[in-house]
Amino acid sequence: MTLSQTGVMARRNLLHVLSDPQQMIGMSVQPLMFLLLFVYVFGGAISGSTRQYLQFVLPGLIVQGIGFGTTQTALGLNADFQRGLIDRFRSLPMARSAVVAGRVTADIARTAWSSLIIVGAAAVLGFRFHGGLPGALGAAGLVLALGVAMCWVMAFLGVWLRSPESVQAAGFMVIMPLTFASSALVPAASMPGWLQAFVKVNPITIFADAMRGLMLGGPVAIPVLQAVAWIVGLSALFGALTVSWYRRRA
Amino acid sequence: MDRPAIRTEGLTKSFCAKRVLSGLDLEIAAGTIFGLLGPNGAGKTTVVRILATLVRPDSGRAYVLGRDVVSQPQRVREVIGLTGQYAAVDNQISARENLYMIGRLLGLRPRAARARSSQLLDAFGLADAAASKVKDYSGGMRRRLDLAASLVGEPGVLFLDEPTTGLDLASRNQLWDMIRDLAADGTAVLLTTQYLEEADRLAGQVMVIDHGVTVAQGSPAELKSLAGGQVLEVRPLRPGDLAAAASVLGKLAGTSRPIPEGGLLTVQVPDEAAVTAAARSLDSAGVPVSHLAVRLPSLDEAFLSITGHHADVCETGAPLEGSAR
Ligand SMILES: Nc1ncnc2c1ncn2[C@@H]1O[C@H](COP(=O)(O)OP(=O)(O)OP(=O)(O)O)[C@@H](O)[C@H]1O
Numbered sequence: 230m231t232l233s234q235t236g237v238m239a240r241r242n243l244l245h246v247l248s249d250p251q252q253m254i255g256m257s258v259q260p261l262m263f264l265l266l267f268v269y270v271f272g273g274a275i276s277g278s279t280r281q282y283l284q285f286v287l288p289g290l291i292v293q294g295i296g297f298g299t300t301q302t303a304l305g306l307n308a309d310f311q312r313g314l315i316d317r318f319r320s321l322p323m324a325r326s327a328v329v330a331g332r333v334t335a336d337i338a339r340t341a342w343s344s345l346i347i348v349g350a351a352a353v354l355g356f357r358f359h360g361g362l363p364g365a366l367g368a369a370g371l372v373l374a375l376g377v378a379m380c381w382v383m384a385f386l387g388v389w390l391r392s393p394e395s396v397q398a399a400g401f402m403v404i405m406p407l408t409f410a411s412s413a414l415v416p417a418a419s420m421p422g423w424l425q426a427f428v429k430v431n432p433i434t435i436f437a438d439a440m441r442g443l444m445l446g447g448p449v450a451i452p453v454l455q456a457v458a459w460i461v462g463l464s465a466l467f468g469a470l471t472v473s474w475y476r477r478r479a
Numbered sequence: 480m481d482r483p484a485i486r487t488e489g490l491t492k493s494f495c496a497k498r499v500l501s502g503l504d505l506e507i508a509a510g511t512i513f514g515l516l517g518p519n520g521a522g523k524t525t526v527v528r529i530l531a532t533l534v535r536p537d538s539g540r541a542y543v544l545g546r547d548v549v550s551q552p553q554r555v556r557e558v559i560g561l562t563g564q565y566a567a568v569d570n571q572i573s574a575r576e577n578l579y580m581i582g583r584l585l586g587l588r589p590r591a592a593r594a595r596s597s598q599l600l601d602a603f604g605l606a607d608a609a610a611s612k613v614k615d616y617s618g619g620m621r622r623r624l625d626l627a628a629s630l631v632g633e634p635g636v637l638f639l640d641e642p643t644t645g646l647d648l649a650s651r652n653q654l655w656d657m658i659r660d661l662a663a664d665g666t667a668v669l670l671t672t673q674y675l676e677e678a679d680r681l682a683g684q685v686m687v688i689d690h691g692v693t694v695a696q697g698s699p700a701e702l703k704s705l706a707g708g709q710v711l712e713v714r715p716l717r718p719g720d721l722a723a724a725a726s727v728l729g730k731l732a733g734t735s736r737p738i739p740e741g742g743l744l745t746v747q748v749p750d751e752a753a754v755t756a757a758a759r760s761l762d763s764a765g766v767p768v769s770h771l772a773v774r775l776p777s778l779d780e781a782f783l784s785i786t787g788h789h790a791d792v793c794e795t796g797a798p799l800e801g802s803a804r
């Protein structure tokens with residue numbers, strides 16, 4: 230029952246996306262834009278050649294894309310609360326969790342789509358995958374799991390903050406520094422010491438390293454384990470926070 | 480009679496130390512329309528939200544078809560339909576998708592949910608626009624869809640919180656007919672409104688609340704007689720005499736403060752005998768009149784005398800049609 234209700238809510242959210250050109254462009258064109266800009270603007274300066282930088286940056290860009298993509302989760306949930314539609318859902322004999330779970334499900338599908346686009350484009354630009362089949366499956370699994378974790382973080386922002394403007398601003402202010410002050414886009418070695426200390430504990434670094442391990446064939450076990458620990462922790466913490474705030478507010 | 484569709488005992492609710500409901504008792508029979516009247520902030524929406532399981536009361540009990548709203552909220556949700564004060568439909572999808580979604584959330588299979596939405600779209604005159612996004616709808620269409628959405632599960636009890644606010648006269652009449660039909664089919668309807676005419680036209684029983692307490696209850700006719708007998712209307716021959724006439728009438732025994740409106744004074748009087756007394760006093764004060772009559776008060780006037788202030792007129796600025804004018 231709860232599962233089918235979650236499906237109904239996910240369907241509704243996907244209908245929103247499909248009928249909104251702005252969101253369609255956001256989830257399809259924006260990742261491409263980031264890929265092209267980073268590779269051709271910074272590539273030579275950072276890695277000496279765009280081809281080398283493409284290898285380095287793609288796993289990081291996937292992680293960053295998940296971060297930016299899931300800000301939609303926050304905005305969407307927030308909008309549901311604004312519109313009084315939540316009263317209708319709450320007056321129906323349905324599972325409380327289905328509204329949030331449906332949103333998260335739809336946004337994971339959206340995240341997967343954006344990741345596929347960026348990987349496809351990178352392959353055309355000459356990205357070489359060195360992870361083998363286990364690496365590919367692992368990377369796909371990590372993308373989905375990371376999507377779940379980030380969705381919960383963003384879902385919390387969406388129900389916690391009142392206005393869509395503050396949700397937008399908060400989402401940006403969380404994702405922007407976290408993705409840039411990490412090893413996702415640039416190797417940490419050239420950064421000042423204090424920043425390196427932060428980069429080292431930043432979960433985005435860990436996710437990017439895990440993705441690199443899986444896609445490029447580097448060290449896998451430790452970064453992946455650390456990433457999984459972060460994903461489980463973030464999902465549990467923000468899942469619980471979201472549901473309890475949702476109950477309180479709704 | 481079997482058990483009431485809605486029953487509450489001593490409901491109280493405060494928001495941030497502000498008392499919104501203080502001990503509300505109500506009882507609504509199946510198949511009847513009950514009008515809950517009150518000015519802005521009286522607590523009407525709060526009553527509806529408690530009964531629809533959206534808000535917990537601080538104390539007191541509330542049952543919907545015998546189900547406790549606090550301890551069995553999910554079972555209450557199985558039998559209610561809610562049309563809140565603000566349309567609660569998804570603007571970014573079509574009317575058909577809205578109704579289908581609710582049918583599915585209520586546990587209907589896809590085929591049944593599709594059939595039910597088509598049926599409701601036809602019944603509410605939305606079939607032609609069924610595929611358009613709701614954000615392109617007019618206010619009246621959105622309100623009708625909102626009502627349709629609360630009927631997908633064929634509820635036994637329907638809550639309508641100011642359902643016709645902001646609608647034009649034609650849409651309002653149309654909605655009134657639909658509400659009457661629902662009650663005739665056995666649905667109990669709790670209707671909140673600021674339009675006194677609406678309560679008068681639709682409801683068999685009316686309750687007036689103010690600051691969370693019941694100030695009057697009964698049939699619309701009883702409420703009118705509760706308002707203190709009758710209304711005396713006086714129009715001075717010379718408009719300049721209005722103030723003089725008001726002071727004369729104000730001194731008559733048992734009257735309320737005269738209210739001037741466009742050259743006409745209305746004042747509540749205990750009975751017909753006041754006409755003779757008024758005529759005599761006005762004559763001896765040298766105030767000739769062109770019109771002197773008594774009538775039953777309108778619900779609007781009853782409201783004023785019960786709560787001590789006027790019912791707030793709708794935001795649209797449409798004039799209220801007093802029922803007894
Ligand atoms: N969630 C809330 N938090 C704080 N105060 C609230 C809340 N809900 C209602 N109130 C207050 O409770 C009082 C009663 O509100 P309610 O919405 O029940 O009135 P109403 O009779 O429906 O008024 P209206 O005709 O304006 O719709 C108001 O003073 C309102 O400010």
Ligand SMILES: [Mg+2]
Pocket residue numbers: 523524525564640
């Ligand atoms: Mg209200």
